[in-house]
Amino acid sequence: MRFQRILPAVILLMAPVAAVCLLFLSVMYGSKSISQETVWQAFFSFDAENVDHQIVMVSRLPRAVGALLIGAFLAISGALMQGMTRNYLASPSIMGVSDGSIFLVTLAMIFLPSSNSISLIVVSMIGSAIGAAIVFGLGWLIPGGLIPVRLAILGTIIGTFLSGLSAAAASYFQLSQGVSFWYNAKLHAMDPTLIKLSIPFAIAGLGLALLLSRSVTVMSLGDDVAAGLGQRTALVRVLILLTVVILTGVSVALAGKIAFIGLIVPHIARFFCGEDYQRIIPVSGVLGGLFLAFCDILARFINYPFETPIGVVTAMFGVPFFLYLIKTRGGGKHA
Template identity: 85%
Template structure:
């Protein structure tokens, strides 16, 4: 019990140092290496005529910050979904939330080609809600549909269905190249203006997640226990889904579909700090951000000087982990 308090505190204390180190590596390395001195000058003595300074400020720094934030958002979303459903296999990428977001973004590009960044973020959130509603709605209609494996199967079916429609529509309307951004998750195309615009939404989502942490801990004990303790379970579930929709929608709007972070990281955080979501949520956020930033750096060297899609890197970790969970914990809900 004591270690479950000390370890999270140590992680949170070390997180700023680890984040700064990964930020430095992310800005330093790429198809063109930039000397440390030039990075320093770009940050504190910016010269608009200097190409290296432009690369640092307009591309690599927003990309690194975006990776840290998006990893945190997806990991926290996964932790909340697992706590709410008591399902070890729950995550935004498996439960159709990410695919729903990308689905609506695709049709926005087809039907509303002049959509501004704020509207795109809002539509991405609405798509996240659509994906979640389809999966959990079908789960309620099918006998035993809310069990972990069946819910994961439903999520995969709904996600594949939405992705297929999106791909077909993009091909028919000849916008496949533009839509590929949301399906290949190219962090190097991070838009600094959209990143700034997304921050208020992200702050709201993160604040709600932390405020709900105690309620999620109770919810993870089961609906009957939570109701017996006086918790308004339906309201809490709606608020949890709202947070997941906000954080996932922002993530997809910024960088497209990135899988498995919401599945892997909450389990690692749970192993380190136990089932108390007041510790688990911030630790998941920290580990998720660091993990995606690390994967983004790794993606630059797998096939250097070409970049490997970040989804391939996360899948290398995520697929074996997913199969392990199905084998060991797929048959029931966690306690």
């Protein structure tokens, strides 16, 4: 369709403007309102003694930047998973990828308490790989296990199991408060240093995603068609999973588990872009970042002056959408 050729370019061109607007709103509004003048002063004439300047630069700006990045990472991960598996329910939070990351981070906090930030990111990525390997491995072993609804159920079961193990270990070793951060996704606790350290990993993941976008389009046609077109399906699948592991691992390391971004956004991008993942992947990244940043702002006003957990806000959109997909798409794979 013609609009599916034009809209992606329009979205990508308008995205920087929307991102700047959301960044500005995010640093201005919260439990304490800060004037526009104070925000400008914090940016251009920062005063370390000024509490409002500290709030803007140390807390709210990293939080807004983190929300944009994490939303983009999770949305791209979801798009890659949906394209690779032809499963419209695939996403990091449903397929156990995020839970695997949190599980290994919990073990690292228990047994390697002196781990630095880089180690945390690496551990998070390894955990993502373990979670994905368990879910997809069982899916391939169980008859009919790769059917979308069954794989989603399997992912939910494995994710819940890993979450239970994490909670039990944290409780036993008296780390419940520290580990709760990873499940409640406290964006307000974003660590600016961790954001800087995650940039090389993020660049690698985003670069791989863009390089693989054409291959994902071919994979979304089915393994037989992909093989017939000369696609090295096994290698491409490994590279896609590696990309998902990197992007999801970085996201969890930055802010904990955030659900439904990787489920919802790729479908919206697919509506705008058609079935070409060379368009779907960048548009998913843009829309994912904007969507999570919007949800983060919304979370501050639902129960003002108290903040609503970001997971509750994304679930408000995600749960109805999840049920809608099951109702309208049944148990088959997308084309």
